[in-house]
Amino acid sequence: MAANTVKISSPHMSSLVSSPELDAAVKLAGEIRASGVAVTLVVHEHERLGRGIELAMLAEELKASDVGLGFLTGQLNGSHDPSGIVFTVLAAMSGMEREYFRDRTLEVHESARKGGKTIGGAGATDDDMLFTALRLRDEELSLRDIAALLVISKDAKKGQHPSPATVLRMLREHDEQVATAANA
Template sequence: MEDEVADRRGIELAMLAEELKASDVGPEFLTGELKGSHDPSCFVFTVRAAMSGMERKYIRDRALEGHESARTRGTTIGGAAVTDDAMLAMALHLRTQKRSLRDIAARLVITTGKKKGQHPSPATVMRMLRDHDERRAATP
């Protein structure tokens, strides 16, 4: 999927380069190895665009490998957890009252860490409830 996106970006960039050339417009690099003005359809510009797409894929793959490695070691990915059992219990209670995620988040307060006293985001509440539901479903 990522390869298809990179290929599509490369094709779109090549089409843009042709449109720019037809309009007598060319890129000018202000810094770096390609500093100066260039013909947008030139080989260097095309290769640079292709390398950029490959670099993005490499960075993404390395990040995913790091996440997988952290999961296998049992390490939390991202920042410190802001939820606890008391917050989960309150969120579950509010969910039974048919409250929205936004409303539930506004009624919860983080009790520890740098975000102490703040409200968790609706996305955090959603993940907390989803993880709880998945754990319950997995327990026979």
């Protein structure tokens, strides 16, 4: 790696937005640049840094420090002047694209629910799983730990563990039912 390249490597994170790793890398890049060395912050793809306004805000911060920005893959592949109009437009479009996919996914899920289909792991849960999850939550275990201790007893995923998102959904639905019953 060249002496004037600051590398961010965080394979287990879907985004580095507001992360200590990103903050440290931006700070280090600014310090190196202040010493007179040209610096380009290089990441795998722009989505690691954020989308839309998040990416534009980071670009402004890098521009203020006179630090370049580069991406190894994705829509913004290559080096960019963080203040450039092309970069700004592409960053905004990536944010809009994410919102479009999110909205479209929600529409498809709502249509499936109206058609009587279950989404995600909702059909794989049962009362025994719920009671165990409630007990484990009372013991202050994380959703990930609770999911690792539960086992699906029916359907195609029999014998597998539910996802933390399924556990969260199951617990939220239970809490909503309890709150509704208490208010009735």
